[in-house]
Amino acid sequence: MSKSNTRFKIIDILLLVMTILPPVAGIVLKVLFVPHSDGIEITGAHVFASLDLPLMPLIISEAQINSWLVMIALAFFCLYLTHGIRAHVDTKRAVIAEWIVETIEKLVTENMGEYFRGFAPFICSILALSAFSSLMSLLGLFPPTSDLNVVAGWALLVFFLITYYKMKCGPLHYLKSFGEPVPFLAPLNIISEVATPVSMAFRHYGNILSGTVISVLIAAALQGLTNLIFGNLPGILGQFPFLRIGIPAVLSIYFDVFSGCLQAFIFAMLTMLYIGGAFPLEDYLKKKAAKTEKRLNT
Amino acid sequence: MLDLAIGIILGGCALGAGCAMIAGIGPGIGEGNAVAKACEAIGRQPECRSAVTTTMLMGCAVAETTGLYALVIAILLIFVAPGRFVKILLDAVK
Numbered sequence: 446m447s448k449s450n451t452r453f454k455i456i457d458i459l460l461l462v463m464t465i466l467p468p469v470a471g472i473v474l475k476v477l478f479v480p481h482s483d484g485i486e487i488t489g490a491h492v493f494a495s496l497d498l499p500l501m502p503l504i505i506s507e508a509q510i511n512s513w514l515v516m517i518a519l520a521f522f523c524l525y526l527t528h529g530i531r532a533h534v535d536t537k538r539a540v541i542a543e544w545i546v547e548t549i550e551k552l553v554t555e556n557m558g559e560y561f562r563g564f565a566p567f568i569c570s571i572l573a574l575s576a577f578s579s580l581m582s583l584l585g586l587f588p589p590t591s592d593l594n595v596v597a598g599w600a601l602l603v604f605f606l607i608t609y610y611k612m613k614c615g616p617l618h619y620l621k622s623f624g625e626p627v628p629f630l631a632p633l634n635i636i637s638e639v640a641t642p643v644s645m646a647f648r649h650y651g652n653i654l655s656g657t658v659i660s661v662l663i664a665a666a667l668q669g670l671t672n673l674i675f676g677n678l679p680g681i682l683g684q685f686p687f688l689r690i691g692i693p694a695v696l697s698i699y700f701d702v703f704s705g706c707l708q709a710f711i712f713a714m715l716t717m718l719y720i721g722g723a724f725p726l727e728d729y730l731k732k733k734a735a736k737t738e739k740r741l742n743t
Numbered sequence: 744m745l746d747l748a749i750g751i752i753l754g755g756c757a758l759g760a761g762c763a764m765i766a767g768i769g770p771g772i773g774e775g776n777a778v779a780k781a782c783e784a785i786g787r788q789p790e791c792r793s794a795v796t797t798t799m800l801m802g803c804a805v806a807e808t809t810g811l812y813a814l815v816i817a818i819l820l821i822f823v824a825p826g827r828f829v830k831i832l833l834d835a836v837k
Binding site: 648651652714 | 805
């Protein structure tokens with residue numbers, strides 16, 4: 446008994462370490478490879494390497510590395526939460542895991558309907574990935590969501606899902622949906638179809654990026670103000686950034702924590718609403734019933 | 744002469760970025776209206792507080808989109824456009 450118990454504990458600790466390791470690795474990578482910049486410098490993601498591919502070079506940047514780190518950390522965290530889970534035994538982490546699953550399932554069934562219950566894992570992973578990617582800026586790392594490419598990838602995935610569910614009643618039904626309510630509005634319908642992923646990507650990216658830009662500007666302004674007020678103090682005191690202690694952290698609560706979590710929630714919510722709204726459930730069920738009836742008759 | 748041309752490009756980009764952010768007025772008014780109505784609704788029916796708040800945040804986020812389009816354009820004009828336009832100019836001069 447005790448032998449299996451120690452083994453359980455060792456695996457537990459291993460999983461926790463693997464959860465914490467990726468962010469630490471991200472910080473180490475940043476310290477080692479990203480050139481240090483002082484003052485106002487708003488740049489995109491630092492490019493670590495670029496692989497030569499036939500069509501165009503594949504760029505491996507900070508955004509990709511960081512989003513992979515978030516994914517690895519989240520995967521191991523989920524393994525940790527569900528490690529040694531058993532029915533009818535309420536350990537602390539089992540309760541947390543159950544709470545997460547139940548909340549997301551309730552959210553999905555409320556917003557998308559009973560038919561889409563299987564979407565809960567997808568929505569939960571988008572929510573967690575987006576939220577923790579934005580929260581990475583708390584550790585001083587580059588948040589992957591402030592790179593348009595990352596968010597555009599997610600939005601494209603959602604766009605494919607929307608189109609798939611619109612196609613589910615047959616391509617003819619899909620094409621006919623562009624001619625509603627009047628056929629000559631078709632160009633506008635096509636534009637609004639394309640605008641969906643674009644607006645989703647821009648919304649998420651713009652919110653996180655604007656937070657980053659404002660944080661950098663305020664940090665630089667506070668540095669200037671400190672130099673103005675305390676610049677005449679002797680020795681190291683004259684260079685010490687007094688005003689930069691604490692004040693940026695207050696703004697960070699809004700721009701990093703609140704805005705990041707809110708945007709993650711909104712992205713997941715819009716995903717649910719768009720996919721749920723794209724699927725003509727009644728037509729689909731009618732068609733399915735007609736098909737089964739036909740098969741029974743023949 | 745080349746200096747003047749580059750100066751005009753940089754100034755034009757900065758002016759354009761500033762003009763683009765005028766679009767911030769729209770989402771400001773819209774979100775203000777949304778929050779005002781949400782406050783009224785919560786005042787009338789305090790028990791609906793959480794549902795109203797969630798819906799309001801969703802609406803605010805969607806209303807913010809136009810402002811964010813302007814922000815993206817302003818950021819492109821400040822960080823991306825000058826380098827590209829100056830490069831086009833230099834290529835043309837050559």
